Amino acid sequence: MYNSMIKSSSYKNKDDLAEHQFQQNQPLHFRFGLPGFESLREFRVINKKEIAPFAILQSLDEPRVSMIIINIKYLPVQKQIRRVLMDANRITPEKLRKIDVYVILKVSADKQRLTANAKAPLLIDWERLAGQQLVLERDDLPLEYHLNKV
Amino acid sequence: MLVLTRKPGESIRIGNDIIITIIDRSSGAIKVGIDAPVNVPVYREELYKHICLENKNAVLSTELGENILDVLKKGVD
Structure with a gap:
């Protein structure tokens, strides 16, 4: 249940929340945009405690986008994604x-289901204020990872 | 579009640091090897297009954006 996810969010940690609230107004530069939105380069992450651990990625170039x-640390699939990032994409554990x-979530047409695109995670480097969406060339990572598995 | 003819074992250089090598040609498919810097994304076109579509479908409509909390709380048993 997403309800239980929201209630049990680790954002109960005040320091964690404060840090994220600070970060939310920082513009993030996506050098390649996002697939499908290549011309949009500046984004921000909006963290609201009411919807934590979910957050909103918003384009600053086109706010309607x-x-x-959700941070993959809340999802069981995180180990799989991290392993692929390290193995196939040569991202060192230190950098990771x-x-x-x-991962980006999609709401089903009937608004009853949320799925996460585990095949194309977003990497955000808060220190450099930079982001990139990678497409992982692996068949075992689903495009539609059902969140009721959480 | 620039069209070049290459045989297996031959390469094409793009810019200073991207090299595409024809590895093998068999059963109507061509296997290519790509040497590119880590920060240069290399994807199969059909997969990239699929992700484009997924991203477009993930954009929140005005209605969903205004009712985001309800949407997230609805949940699935």
């Missing part, structure tokens, strides 16, 4: 510790 995202990895 906004998506629900410095960045946040999110």
